[in-house]
Amino acid sequence: MKNQIRVLLVGCGAISRTWLISALKEKEINIAGLVDINRSAAEKKAEEFKLTNAFVGTNFKEALRKTKPDAVFNCTVPEAHYEITMLALKEGCHVLVEKPLADSMDHARKMVRQAEKTGKILAVIQNRRYYNYIRGVEKFLSSGKIGGLTTINSEFYIGAHFGGFRDKMKHVLLLDMAIHTFDMARFLTHTDPVTVYCHEWNPFSSWYNHGACANAIFEMTGGIVYTYLGSWCAEGLNTTWTGRWRFIGEKGSALWDGMEKFEAQKTTGRTGFIRKTRNIAISFSERKEENEGHRGLIREFIHCIKTDKKPLTSADDNIKSLAMVLGAIESSRKKRPVRIKL
Ligand SMILES: NC(=O)c1ccc[n+]([C@@H]2O[C@H](COP(=O)([O-])OP(=O)(O)OC[C@H]3O[C@@H](n4cnc5c(N)ncnc54)[C@H](O)[C@@H]3O)[C@@H](O)[C@H]2O)c1
Known part of the structure; x- marks a missing residue:
């Protein structure tokens, strides 16, 4: 494989800045073009990042023809992920797409099948998996220090005032945010979803149009039970x-604030109404900026293209996290538990 990978970035909105900052640090990436249905968005990014030789336009098909990229970075809104990804795969490009993979199962x-058919990599930016705290907790839980896991609870409470597409979108918390948390639950416990019972609502105080809480x-x-409590319109005391x-294992429990604050206890006694416990520590590896978040994921994606390997967030696995989101939406609509179809 040649040294530089030619990349066409589509969707030049807010998150594309994070992608470009990361991508332009990598010598192996050549940003060949920028596309957005809103021309000025693409032009602004070209100017901001001094991409004077890059193609800039509004028509994705034309950009594919003119730039002949090896890979497409799909940073469009969720409803456009399918169309852009399918076109890119059919043109023989590898694709790295923003979460969520798609807007329907x-x-x-179809996207996963197309990637298999063309033998191209289709991976999803599930950037939480690329943070040292999350890797550290995954390692701790896998070590068996608190025994086999039985129960996991996660709480997500943020009062986020974005403006833009999220204010109008349906199932905003589940579709645009909970995918991160659900994917973390799978990553941390090495399990996959079986059933879900969900209640989704939009409180009277919400500034979103639909589904800010679930x-x-x-x-x-x-047999692990995972409970998710979430709100994107909770003012104050944010997580x-x-x-x-909270993780409960057969021999102990752990509490984690999602960052560096982690505490765990394991039982030492075998008798007594409440068993005796002792504290156990966790060790997080040193943070290396180049391996964290979007940058870590983009680096892995490029490495996988060059070495013919499969990224951690390959779409054929990540589709199971999307299935948790869409299963939760289905359960809430039907007002009953549903089996998750993978
Ligand atoms: N991984 C993360 O932490 C993270 C954080 C923020 C956003 N995101 C995801 O990134 C994606 C984009 O979010 P954003 O906040 O940048 O949104 P945004 O609205 O700021 O930008 C999206 C851009 O895509 C363009 N676009 C839409 N349809 C298009 C199409 N068919 N062809 C070309 N361009 C098109 C829009 O004109 C806009 O400029 C979403 O899927 C969102 O969930 C991920």
């Missing part, structure tokens, strides 16, 4: 963006 399955109970493989977590 039907679209997501509570969901998932049954995961191995971190990664959420506040």
Whole structure:
């Protein structure tokens, strides 16, 4: 494989800045073009990042033809992920798409099948998996220090005033945000979803049009129960963006604030009404900026293109996190628990 990977970035809105900051630090990436249905958005990014030789336009098909990219970075809004990704795959490009993979399971399955058919990589920016705190907690839980997991709770409470597409979108918390938290639950516990019972609502105080709050109970493989409580219109006492977590294992429990604050206790005694416990510590690895978040994921994606490997957030696995989101929406609509179709 040649040294530089030619990349066409589509969707030049807010998150594209994070992508460009990361991508332009990598010598192996050449940003060949910028596309947005809003020309001035693409022009502004070209100017801001001094991409004087890059193609700038509004027509994705024309940009594909003119730039002949190896890969497409799809930073468009969720409803456009399917169309852009399918076109890119059909033109023989690898695709890295922003979360959520797609706006429906039907679209997501077709995207995964198309990637398989063309032998191209289709991966999703599920950037939480690329933070040292999350990796540290995953390692701690896998070490068995608190025994096999039985129960997980996560709370997400943020009063986020975005403006823009989120204010109007349906199921805003579940579709645009909970995908991060649900994917974390899968990553941290190495389990997949089986069933879900969810209640989604939009409180009278909400500044969103639809679904700013949701509570969901998932049954995961191995009989683990995962409970999610979330609100995107909770003013005050906010959690971190990664959420506040409790893990219960057969020999102890752990509490985590989603960042560096972590505490755990394991039982030492075998008798007594409440068993004796001792504290156990966690060790987080040193943070390396180049491996964190979007940058870590983009680097891995490029490495996988060059070495023919599969990224951690490959769409054929990430579709299971999307299934948790869409299963929760279905359960809330039907007002009963539903089996999650993978
Ligand atoms: N991973 C994260 O932490 C994270 C954070 C923020 C946003 N996101 C995701 O990134 C995506 C974009 O979010 P944003 O906040 O940048 O939105 P945004 O509205 O600021 O930008 C989206 C851009 O896409 C363009 N666009 C829409 N349809 C298009 C199409 N068919 N072709 C070309 N351009 C098109 C719009 O004109 C706009 O400029 C969403 O899927 C969102 O969920 C992820």
